[in-house]
Amino acid sequence: MKTSQELERQAALNVAALMAAAARTAPKTRGIDNISVLAVDDPETKGRVIAKMQEISKRDNLPFVQRDANCIANAPVLLVIGVADNPPGLDCGFCGHKTCVESQKAKSTCAFNSIDLGIAVSSAAATAGQFHVDNRVMFSIGRACRELRLFGESVRQILGIPLSISGKSPFFDRK
Secondary structure: OOOHHHHHHHHHHHHHHHHHHHHHHOOOOOOOOOEEEEEEOOHHHHHHHHHHHHHHHHHOOOHHHHHHHHHHOOOOEEEEEEEEOOOOOOOOOOOOOOOHHHHHHOOOOOHHHHHHHHHHHHHHHHHHHHOOOEEOOEHHHHHHHHHOOOOOOOEEEEEEEEEEOOOOOOOOOOO
16 A cells, blocks of 8 residues: 555656656757756755755845745655757857857857757756646756766756645745
């Protein structure tokens, strides 16, 4: 026999796996799969993410990051999606630089990376919605995960999606 709480945690993990699949199979602007996905479901790693968010909030005077850290404390899983830098070669200028090499020298980010991350995150969030799992896209989780280097050095743009299954979404009426 399983309790409602056990079933809800398992459902959140199952949906996180489906969200990862949605992020992976999302369309890519250049056809390059440079998406990385992690599910943070263990208390130790989630605690490190929350502590880093609290640090960022104080250090950079960003109160909303503390608010977000409070919101995710009871989330059973955080889905974290990042995008690695695209290889040079298109020289489209969409990033604001004339060539990809110029963009890399300026330590800029390929615009297609941002687009690919947005498509992947949107596909993942839509999947959570299809299964009635409360979620919210949070820059603050991604920033903490980037500072913790959960994806290593090559992934510079990251967003997080906490999941919750409860009577009321903890991500809606945030204070």
